[in-house]
Amino acid sequence: MAQAKRRGSVRTILLLLVLLFVLPTPLLSCSSSEGDEPPSPEPAVESVEQGKLSLLVSADDEAAADGPLSVDVTDTPDDGEKINATITVSPGEPLDLNYGPGSYTFVIAGRTVGETVYAEAESTVEFDGTHDQTVSLDVQVDDEATKALADQRAAEEAARAQAEAEAQARAQAEAEAQARAQAEAEAERQRAEAAAPSQTNERTVYITRTGEKYHESWCSSLRKSKIPISLSEAEAQGYEPCKNCH
Numbered sequence: 001m002a003q004a005k006r007r008g009s010v011r012t013i014l015l016l017l018v019l020l021f022v023l024p025t026p027l028l029s030c031s032s033s034e035g036d037e038p039p040s041p042e043p044a045v046e047s048v049e050q051g052k053l054s055l056l057v058s059a060d061d062e063a064a065a066d067g068p069l070s071v072d073v074t075d076t077p078d079d080g081e082k083i084n085a086t087i088t089v090s091p092g093e094p095l096d097l098n099y100g101p102g103s104y105t106f107v108i109a110g111r112t113v114g115e116t117v118y119a120e121a122e123s124t125v126e127f128d129g130t131h132d133q134t135v136s137l138d139v140q141v142d143d144e145a146t147k148a149l150a151d152q153r154a155a156e157e158a159a160r161a162q163a164e165a166e167a168q169a170r171a172q173a174e175a176e177a178q179a180r181a182q183a184e185a186e187a188e189r190q191r192a193e194a195a196a197p198s199q200t201n202e203r204t205v206y207i208t209r210t211g212e213k214y215h216e217s218w219c220s221s222l223r224k225s226k227i228p229i230s231l232s233e234a235e236a237q238g239y240e241p242c243k244n245c246h
């Protein structure tokens with residue numbers, strides 16, 4: 001009996017041992033297999049190669065690099081849809097172009113900014129659409145044209161200054177001639193004034209202390225008194241012309 005009991009205990013211990021060593025194995029293997037599993041399948045990347053075309057405008061010159069530039073685009077497309085456009089690009093900033101495969105020509109027209117002339121920049125690219133391509137356009141100062149422009153402006157400025165000086169001299173001569181004519185006219189007027197006494201009514205006549213007539217200076221009636229008075233004043237005061245002297 002006791003032996004049977006003991007055998008039973010041994011079986012129990014064995015069972016426990018088995019449980020201890022066997023059970024965890026699948027658990028362990030389970031957990032480890034989870035770690036080994038490849039990462040959850042990522043969305044399959046479409047392996048269709050599709051490149052993009054971008055345009056990069058560069059300019060060493062500060063003035064040219066400042067602000068957007070107009071780029072004319074023409075193409076000989078593969079898809080038959082002709083592009084003839086003008087796009088605006090900021091120097092130093094790559095611009096992605098949504099263009100399909102084809103041959104593209106990019107042109108930045110020559111231009112003048114202030115006193116600087118920039119040469120035309122042109123670049124043609126054969127874009128096959130399968131990989132990224134960047135077209136570069138470099139805006140450069142046209143030294144020769146810039147110098148020619150400076151010379152031309154200097155010549156224009158000199159001509160302008162000369163014309164201005166001439167106009168000023170003419171105006172001054174005219175002003176002087178006018179001043180002379182005015183002075184002459186004034187002198188003439190003064191001469192005429194001096195030559196001809198003023199023809200006013202303020203002729204002087206003479207009255208006496210008691211008489212009611214006015215007289216010329218030579219009248220014999222003025223022997224006792226001879227008071228000068230203007231003709232208009234004499235008439236205003238009621239004096240009448242003397243019959244002897246008038």
Ligand SMILES: [Zn+2]
Nearest residue numbers: 215219242245
């Ligand atoms: Zn008189």
